[in-house]
Amino acid sequence: MLAAPLAAMTHEQTLLEYGDQCAKEIGEIPPFDCNDGTDIPITIDGKPPGPRESPTHCDKPSLLSPASGTAGQCMPFSKILNLSRGNTQISAYCRRDILRDDKDPHYDLVVVVMHHSGSGKTCWFASNPPPLPKSKTAVPASGIDATRVPPPNERVTPAGHLTAVEFWKSPKDVAASKPGQPTCLQCHDAGPVIFSPYIGQVWDKVPTDPWGKYSSIGPAFSSYHLWTMSTPGNTCIGCHRIGSEQSCTASYLQLSTGGKNAPGGNALANRYPLSHWMPTDNNMSKVEWEAANVASVKALLDCCADKSHKSPNCTFTPMPGNTNGR
Template identity: 50%
Template sequence: MTTCLRVLVLLVMFAAHSTFAADTAGQTLLQYGQQCADEVGEIPAFNCNAGTTVPITVNNHVPERYFTNMTCDRPALLPYESPTSGPCTPYSKIINLSHDATEISAFCRRKMIRADKSPLYDEVDIVLHNTANGKTCWFHAEHPGSAAGFNASRVPPPNEKTPPPGHVSAEAFWWPPAATATKKCVSCHDASPVMYSPWLGQVWDKVPTDPWGRYVNIGDAFASWTSLAISTPGNTCIGCHRIGNQHSCDIYVPLAAGMLHPPKGSDKLASSYPLNHWMPVDNNKSKAEWDAASVESVRNLLTCCSEQGKNDPKCHFSPNAQGSAKGG
């Protein structure tokens, strides 16, 4: 396909999305992007293929080939809607674009099997966070129901008014903030702006983290994005990071403690100890050692997560993620 034809196809794919962006009430993408640039930090343009690949392995080895709905050692935790090749789809990439106090974690997700260096991706997300003031912004791009993917060889800054010739605009690429807000990212990212999983943990050195820092979601559409942090006296689970009171309660704490069925796409290795007990990070304890160190702490946290925990004196709740509208 020629370069001109690729650009034409890309512009047609984004046409409906651009109309939605123009008709959405509240802050526009450019307004939100500029607020985030001013209060959190500038996001540069980038090429998804410049990122670090998140490995997909089977029995700790890269398989000879990938196929639809295969199983693997560390599948993606996010459920993929159809069409998809499944949670073991290879060649998603993470990029750390941080500078000074500004942390920028860009994630380019593949939901369909394509060549490693294909310019086409199925989702792009940015978590923008400032460690000095805690302000955090969220940017999301995808096309639900499309197996075609979209060109992410130049991901535009969310506040870019005019792209270079031949490239997609920010307004056409990114969802408007009101649409991104419907994803309710804070329900999973309830403890901090970035969340650990065994999948992303393979490239955790490429992910900027601020586990104890202030956490303020700015922008009109994100003013309701709040969470509480949970703690109990002497709890070993909160030694390295906070525990949030949303999906950390009903998914991540029990999943990391081997109390839930492994996520879809898990192979035998993923379903057995130690990979099904993935906290602490790089767990190298025996099962007996893990139980002795963590079972009581997990039990206490899950008590605090329950209705009973609201009145339990050992359960402590403190504000964590805060919401702040424009200019906050």
């Protein structure tokens, strides 16, 4: 499991320093416009919402921050961008939490996951929140202008655009755990990207490395020690690893296998087969699915409950490529 954060660090790495390290060890993030991304579809009973509709429930809701309820889980016109080149994998997600026109330049959150498919080194970036209104009667913030998202190590910014320090959170803030809000690494406990029915709609735009090395660089993330888990003959580990953090505590195992309903999911989302989206190529009847997978899911959930890591039926293995000591 995760070790406690380091008691003290000799130097708190700034955003620009972290951006420099990520650029040197993984690759450069180019400036980009969120509106150049691919829309992530939102449907209700198989049909897109009306032009001014802000659905709170849909067929394939976002799983980002599932503890936050349904706010933004089904908002139209969030976008995904693949900025990868060679071994440098860069995935950018531009999220809407309130309804805007498709090409409105404002978003409510921008996150970037950068991963090197050779070394396994990974970096995490998240935008600062939109500015809050100055009074209770003021008009709410219009969002983040994502016309030009700056590279996180950029020192000289074109006039009229946000600087890197204005746009991005510090690595310390990204790595910090808050009540009810798991950190990036706690959710991404098996690899740099997470499949869900929502993101699966644009999976061809997402760089993947399900079996590669995986470690996060930078002192803010140095206290994270990820483990994978398995049991003998388990059918759930045929396509990817199973992590032992939020895959357990946030019930991702149950969300993907019909044991728990996703926040923001409608009746269709909560009914087979959409309620059982692992394996991703599921074309079985429910009876067939249960015969093939129920025992394996239960075995993994039993491992989740094994806080000592000593059960003879559970194998816990340090994440390949994770050089952090325990």
